[in-house]
Amino acid sequence: MSESDFLKQVVRSVLAGQLKAAADPHRPAWHLAAPVGLLNDPNGFIEHGGRYHLFYQWNPLGCAHRHKSWGHVSSTDLLHWQHELPALLPIEEYEVSGCYSGSAVSDAQGRLTLIYTGNVKYPDGSRTAYQCLAREDELGGFSKLGPVLGLPEGYSGHVRDPKVWHDGSQWLMVLGARTLDSQGEVLLYRSDNLHEWHAIGPIAGSRRGGLGEFGYMWECPDLFPLGDQHVLISCPQGIAPEGDNYLNIYQCGWLAGNFDGKQFDHGAFHELDRGFEFYAPQTTCDSRGRRLLFGWLGLPEENEMSQPTMEYGWLHQMTCPRELYWQGEWLCQKPVDELHSLKGEATGYQGAVLGAPALALGSAWLELTPTGQGMLALGDSLRLHWQPGQVALERRNWESGEWQWRKAPWQGGRIILLLDHSSIECFVDEGRAVLSARYFPSAEPVAVWQGDGEIDLTHWPLGASLVQ
Numbered sequence: 001m002s003e004s005d006f007l008k009q010v011v012r013s014v015l016a017g018q019l020k021a022a023a024d025p026h027r028p029a030w031h032l033a034a035p036v037g038l039l040n041d042p043n044g045f046i047e048h049g050g051r052y053h054l055f056y057q058w059n060p061l062g063c064a065h066r067h068k069s070w071g072h073v074s075s076t077d078l079l080h081w082q083h084e085l086p087a088l089l090p091i092e093e094y095e096v097s098g099c100y101s102g103s104a105v106s107d108a109q110g111r112l113t114l115i116y117t118g119n120v121k122y123p124d125g126s127r128t129a130y131q132c133l134a135r136e137d138e139l140g141g142f143s144k145l146g147p148v149l150g151l152p153e154g155y156s157g158h159v160r161d162p163k164v165w166h167d168g169s170q171w172l173m174v175l176g177a178r179t180l181d182s183q184g185e186v187l188l189y190r191s192d193n194l195h196e197w198h199a200i201g202p203i204a205g206s207r208r209g210g211l212g213e214f215g216y217m218w219e220c221p222d223l224f225p226l227g228d229q230h231v232l233i234s235c236p237q238g239i240a241p242e243g244d245n246y247l248n249i250y251q252c253g254w255l256a257g258n259f260d261g262k263q264f265d266h267g268a269f270h271e272l273d274r275g276f277e278f279y280a281p282q283t284t285c286d287s288r289g290r291r292l293l294f295g296w297l298g299l300p301e302e303n304e305m306s307q308p309t310m311e312y313g314w315l316h317q318m319t320c321p322r323e324l325y326w327q328g329e330w331l332c333q334k335p336v337d338e339l340h341s342l343k344g345e346a347t348g349y350q351g352a353v354l355g356a357p358a359l360a361l362g363s364a365w366l367e368l369t370p371t372g373q374g375m376l377a378l379g380d381s382l383r384l385h386w387q388p389g390q391v392a393l394e395r396r397n398w399e400s401g402e403w404q405w406r407k408a409p410w411q412g413g414r415i416i417l418l419l420d421h422s423s424i425e426c427f428v429d430e431g432r433a434v435l436s437a438r439y440f441p442s443a444e445p446v447a448v449w450q451g452d453g454e455i456d457l458t459h460w461p462l463g464a465s466l467v468q
């Protein structure tokens, strides 16, 4: 298909579907979602030319994992976004099965440049992948510069999701990879010009760095300095559940350690988010020096295609923008400060949990510090439980109707809940643990409280920040 034919289909799909999608009662008021169709990974997150840019994996033509394109929005405050032209559509032979995930940099001339994976699937089920470049043009679109890297020897067709950064003297890139014998790895490359890339080698993965058997594929790696350490975030696939850990179909976690430009000497793997839905996050460092993160509040393959928003022609959303920081040696996340500006009037309560008010929880910021053991029910499909040492989310599976659990350690500190119609992000102990999930209440939830202790709580309704 030619680019203009593809674009016509995108325009038709958006014009025909956007009002219906916007009318869904489960549609977020202040989280990013695609106007129509399927959204998955955040891509190309960067502050460039005085604006934040966020790209996203987008099927503009439907809710299946097909036609992967790059949607594009920009903002000055991480909250109020404006739509930009779709940045990449899968037209060329080297990307015919999708313009897969990747990142953005300001090149040596200060031009916004995208590095992404061109995915090519063959009829026999095999595939190949190319790492490709595209550069911003004068019209706000992107001109493709073609592939700059093919598959390395010893690896399967699953090599993708380039994250590129400049370390002061050279460009570095990490790639997610699956070896020919199905070990997940993160590969490191270097370049002087973004066009010619030289392999340095694997820096982490299954059977490496003391991890033992650790998955057949690692997707969406992101390596960055934070304080005086480096953090590698990545998404290993193929890890079996272990007690309360690794309960989702695929994992997303962090490794911290020392990176010398060639090797990464790291500690243990920790899940970044302990909720039901969270995957493929991407970070950037902004001009204020903050390490910011967006994640996909979704997961591939499980039962995503039976989410009720499918009826309204859209699927999935991003997390809220988060800032990463250390508490000692532990990686923590908090909602960015800008989010406070969406808060309406505060309501406070201190006293017995049983006397806590029936607050409206459609779109809200709720802070609570409870004692004892208790529970907050948010409509008919989600409950937050606490007891000394532990916080848990209990959610009714929208497909099977079964109640399921995700748990996190709790040191008794403040719990912040960010609610947006069909999503919850729960920051425990100032973000030492985060639990994120989608849920689909049959009506706007009102808080129902149970418990034997006291509670200190503050509630703010959150306003909207729709994409213009």
Ligand code: FRU
Pocket: 040, 041, 057, 068, 100, 101, 102, 117, 160, 161, 219, 220, 279, 280, 300
């Ligand atoms: C992660 C992922 C990436 C890939 C993209 C395709 O969710 O599978 O590895 O680039 O999604 O949409």
